[in-house]
Each structure stands twice: as C-alpha cells, then as structure tokens.
Amino acid sequence: MKIWVGSLIIFLGIVLSSCGKTTEELIKSSSKSSGQKIEKAETPTQSESAKTPEVLTASDNIRGVWKATGKEDRVSSTWYFNNGQLVVNNIYKFSYVIAEKKDSKGYTVVTITNKEGKKHALLLKKNGSNFDGITVESNAYDKYLTDETVQKGQFIEFIYQQKQQNVDSQKVSQEEMEHLKKTLRTYIFDEYMPGPDYVYARGINWSENFYDNLTAEEIWNVIVEFKKKNNGKEGSQMEQASYLSVHAPIKDNWKKLFLEDWNKDEGAEKITKLVDHGDSVGVYTESVPYTGAKDNYPYVTLFKRTGAWHG
Numbered sequence: 001m002k003i004w005v006g007s008l009i010i011f012l013g014i015v016l017s018s019c020g021k022t023t024e025e026l027i028k029s030s031s032k033s034s035g036q037k038i039e040k041a042e043t044p045t046q047s048e049s050a051k052t053p054e055v056l057t058a059s060d061n062i063r064g065v066w067k068a069t070g071k072e073d074r075v076s077s078t079w080y081f082n083n084g085q086l087v088v089n090n091i092y093k094f095s096y097v098i099a100e101k102k103d104s105k106g107y108t109v110v111t112i113t114n115k116e117g118k119k120h121a122l123l124l125k126k127n128g129s130n131f132d133g134i135t136v137e138s139n140a141y142d143k144y145l146t147d148e149t150v151q152k153g154q155f156i157e158f159i160y161q162q163k164q165q166n167v168d169s170q171k172v173s174q175e176e177m178e179h180l181k182k183t184l185r186t187y188i189f190d191e192y193m194p195g196p197d198y199v200y201a202r203g204i205n206w207s208e209n210f211y212d213n214l215t216a217e218e219i220w221n222v223i224v225e226f227k228k229k230n231n232g233k234e235g236s237q238m239e240q241a242s243y244l245s246v247h248a249p250i251k252d253n254w255k256k257l258f259l260e261d262w263n264k265d266e267g268a269e270k271i272t273k274l275v276d277h278g279d280s281v282g283v284y285t286e287s288v289p290y291t292g293a294k295d296n297y298p299y300v301t302l303f304k305r306t307g308a309w310h311g
Contacts, residue, residue: 062098062110062124062131064160071155079158082221085249086112096122103148107134115278123150124158131158177216180223184244185211187237200310204241207307209257214248222247248305250279258302258309269299279304 062081069076080087086094099109107123120137121144133156136144140151188206192198226243227234234240251257255274258281262268269285275298282298284290290298302309 062108062158066131066158067161068133069157069159071157078161083217105148105150107150127157129160132156133158172220174216177220181214181216181219184219184223184237184241188241192238192241202238202242203245204238205303205306205308205310206245207257207261209261210251210254210305210307213251213253213257218249219244222249245306250304254304254307257307261307274302283309 063083064081066079066081067076068079077089081096084095084097086096088094094112094114096110096112099111103109103123107125110122110124111119112122113119120135120141123134123136124131125133134150135154135156136150143149143151188204188211189208192204193206198204222244223240225247226240230239235243259271262271269287271283271285273284273290275282275284275290281302281304282290283300283302285299288297288299290296300309300311
C-alpha cells in the first residue's frame, strides 16, 4: 500500500506517463468486449461454458470515506469519494468516473484522473459491505483498455468508514443548503466586499457570476469540511467565506464565465492568450503580449475558483 500511495502521488503529474484514453473509450471498450459473439460449440457442455458473460450494471455505491489498506504491506490511507471528486489523505485531489457497466470479469471500473488529465483504473468487487480493489496503471492500463486483461497490480481492501463520513449533504434538505448559499452570498457581496472593512489581501474576492455558478451542495460540502477542520465550530461568516474562496471547486466552464465578466467592460483590452497555471490563469492582452520569457508577467491574473482577477 505504501508503494501504491506513493505511485498515486506521482500520478499527480510529476512522473507517470499519459495513458491517452478517454473514459468514453473505456466504457466503449468494456461494452464491446462483453458483447463479442461466441462461435457455436460442438457439445452442449462446451457451449454452456462458452457463453458470453452477463454484462451487469455497475450499481455499486462507492460514495463516502473508505480506509484503503494494501493486502501485502498493510499500509493504510483514507480515500474520500464524492460526486466525481476523490481526495486521498485529505491532500491529494483527483476526479473519477464510474463506468455504466461492469466489465466482463464482474469488476466495477472506476477511472481516476489527475489534474494533468492522466488516467488509470481502479477495479472493484463487492466483499460484503466493503470492496476488494486492484489498481491498473501505466502500460497495464493500456492493456486493460484493449482486451480487459487484468495484470498483476496492487491489491487493496476498501473498508467503509461510516463514523468518518465527511459530507452529510444527503442528510440535510435542499432548503438548508440553499439557505447557506444565500446567507454567504449576502455577506460576501452586500456586506463585506462593498464595506469599509474590505481588504483585497484577505482573499475574499468574488465574481457574482462565479459564485452563482456553484451549486448549494458544493458550497455546503466545503463549509462542512471547514467546520471539521475548525474542531466542529461554525466560525464566523468571514472565516467561512475565506475558506470557501480557497477551497471552492473549479468548474469546467470557468473560461466562459470569465469572458462574460471581462467583456462587460466595453473598454476592456483584447485578450490574446490565457496561460493556465492550475488554480490561476495568466491573462495576456494586446498591450501585454505573451512572449514566454521568464519575466513576461501577465496583464492580470485570474483566480479560477472565485473569478476575481488583479494586475
């Protein structure tokens, strides 16, 4: 398990080479392999044994917090699966997609992607209320996508940690989550940012476009995380808003939202290049073009979580 956690960290984009397959290709490959025709056999016994395996719906629920332990070295780590987002040991963040169908060997296929877009697979089988898992990485991942061959990988036991469940959005009403979103919105846009105590350096700088693009559940989950790190205390609205500003999810449509905000100003400079740095983006314009030089600073820097930018 120690080796696996280490390789997972490397998978963040430092070393591991790209696998180059999309999740759609993974699902397509699984379905194609499962649906191959078997030639008619000569005897009933052979025919019975040669039947195509039933393609099962991957209905297994992996959402929640799991203790993952390597079967060989018994080293453990904490994995938190929630709505397509995976956090390992409360530090390393990934996205994941569960294939709609189990593969031909009955595995639930979870494709895990790092922030660089590199993928590998976690193959899961139910074991009571827990899961047994096999990791499929690098060349083994390419081989699996081709013919569903499962080469030797790290075997991991996943044990559900009910008492450690991180997010309780399923146990609260939508009304409660919407109320929190509205309350924080009022504080940020009507009280703090236009108020006399506003200080840019505190980091609570938001675009209304970006804030409204967050779902109530996404905001709720971030604040639940804040309370747990704050020893269960609610904290002040400023503390909650500050934490949200740093930990809000980056949405896929950030560029569209940013350009909408940028183009509201008729006198805004024409953007010539956006250089993505992960959480932030360098914005280059006609007056400050991108050259690639070490000291080629952008016209402004955009923060993708909040939509705020500064020069």
